[in-house]
Amino acid sequence: MAKDMTGPQILSMAGKVALVTGGTKGIGRVIAEYLLDAGASVVVCARNEPETLPEAGGKRATFVSGDVRKADECARIVDAAVSQHGRLDILVNNAGGSPHADAATVSPRFSEAVVALNLLAPIHMSQAAHKVMARQGEGGSIVNIASVSAIRPSPGTAVYGAAKAGLLGLTRSLAQEWGPSVRVNVIVAGLMETEDGARTYGSAAAMREIAAATPMKRMGMGADIAGAVLYLTSPLSGWVSGATLEVHGGGERPHFLDIIQRNMPAEETDD
Numbered sequence: 592m593a594k595d596m597t598g599p600q601i602l603s604m605a606g607k608v609a610l611v612t613g614g615t616k617g618i619g620r621v622i623a624e625y626l627l628d629a630g631a632s633v634v635v636c637a638r639n640e641p642e643t644l645p646e647a648g649g650k651r652a653t654f655v656s657g658d659v660r661k662a663d664e665c666a667r668i669v670d671a672a673v674s675q676h677g678r679l680d681i682l683v684n685n686a687g688g689s690p691h692a693d694a695a696t697v698s699p700r701f702s703e704a705v706v707a708l709n710l711l712a713p714i715h716m717s718q719a720a721h722k723v724m725a726r727q728g729e730g731g732s733i734v735n736i737a738s739v740s741a742i743r744p745s746p747g748t749a750v751y752g753a754a755k756a757g758l759l760g761l762t763r764s765l766a767q768e769w770g771p772s773v774r775v776n777v778i779v780a781g782l783m784e785t786e787d788g789a790r791t792y793g794s795a796a797a798m799r800e801i802a803a804a805t806p807m808k809r810m811g812m813g814a815d816i817a818g819a820v821l822y823l824t825s826p827l828s829g830w831v832s833g834a835t836l837e838v839h840g841g842g843e844r845p846h847f848l849d850i851i852q853r854n855m856p857a858e859e860t861d862d
Contacts, residue, residue, distance in 0.1 A: 602825050604631035608676040609824070610669065612659050612716060613686030614652065615641040617785055618736070621813030622683055622820050623652050629821060631681065634672040659686050660707040665715035673723055680729065681824045682720040684713035684758075685736045689751035702750045709754035710761070717765060721773055730772035732824045735762050736816065737779050739839055759835055766833030774832040776823045781839025784810040806841030815840075 609626045613619040614635030623633045623645035633652040635645060636659065645652040655671040657664040673679055687709045692701060713735050724731025737755045745752030762777040769775060782801055785791065792798050802810045819838045822828055 601827055602629055602821060604629040604681075604821075604824070607631045607680040607824075608634070608672065608678050609681035609683065610634045610636065610672045610679060610716075610720070611652075611683045611685055612636050612668075612712070614645065614683070615639075615654070618780070618783065618813045618816050619683070619685040620645050622685060622817045625814070625817035625821050626681070626824075627652060629825075632676050634675065636668045637686070659712035659716055660704070662711075662715040662718075665712070666719045669716070669719035669723060678727060679720055679723045680727070680731050682716060682724075682731070682733045683736065683820055683824075684716055684733070686712060687736065687738075687751075687755075689748050691747040692750075693747075694749040697750070705750045706754045709751060710757045713758060714761060717761075717775070721769060724773045725769070727772075730774070733765070733773060733775045734820050734823050735775070735777040737777050737835075739779055739781050739837075739843070742779060742837075743843070762835070763833045770832055774823075774828070776828070776831060776834045776836065778816060778819050778823070779835055779837040779839065780816050781805075781811045781837075782843070783816075784812055804844045806844075809840065811838065811840060 604626055609631045611619050611623045611633060614623040615637045619635070623635050624647040626633050627645060627650045628648040630648065632650070633645065634655055635652045636655045636657050638656060638658055640654050640656060644654055653675055655668050657668040659665055669679065689705045689709070717733050720731065720733060735758050737758045740748060740752035741755035741759055759777055762775050766775040784798065792801060798810060802808060815838055819836055823831065823836065
């Protein structure tokens with residue numbers, strides 16, 4: 592019988608150790624802050640140390656530098672986290688992204704770097720984490736952060752979309768291989784309002800138009816993804832593994848509906 596837990600206790604991360612890749616800024620930083628506020632000890636990693644580290648709930652994250660695109664660096668990052676805290680309960684593979692590029696002319700080096708960051712890095716990090724989690728009595732939880740680019744066409748970031756689609760498949764396969772000791776799930780993040788959103792979407796006006804076209808009438812925030820991470824790493828999701836959780840505010844409105852609406856003949860009325 593499952594342990595009877597109610598109220599805030601069921602979301603408590605007290606005694607848990609979490610590692611968040613790309614956890615020094617953007618969505619990753621908010622994820623780290625949510626885990627800290629829930630009581631976890633959090634390690635964040637990135638290539639460069641930030642001026643300030645995530646802090647919440649009277650706790651501050653620790654930092655480990657490293658390039659998650661390299662397997663040996665991933666192993667070193669996990670070893671450092673375990674050395675600091677003695678265990679590892681949660682891994683959030685958040686690091687990722689890609690600038691826009693023309694698929695017809697993009698260089699092989701560019702494509703390889705995008706795949707390395709968005710697909711190979713989660714593989715390497717998860718392998719390193721599994722070695723630790725699988726030998727712990729309580730196992731562990733891995734959450735991969737994907738994108739709507741994985742589930743719909745992604746012109747301008749085709750390689751990124753392909754890598755994120757691969758991450759969905761990886762999640763399902765790892766959940767099959769690593770259960771019951773390690774749960775693996777993936778979040779499909781929708782169109783997000785980020786620090787450099789105006790550059791990503793073209794302008795602040797474009798962002799407002801995008802927000803108005805979504806069912807929730809706003810773009811996603813870091814807190815939306817962080818809340819989903821908290822759920823997937825808590826006892827609330829104890830029987831959830833291999834799942835794809837779409838956090839996109841209802842999704843993007845299909846463009847063909849606007850075309851139909853513009854071309855719909857006016858209704859005839861009887862005199």
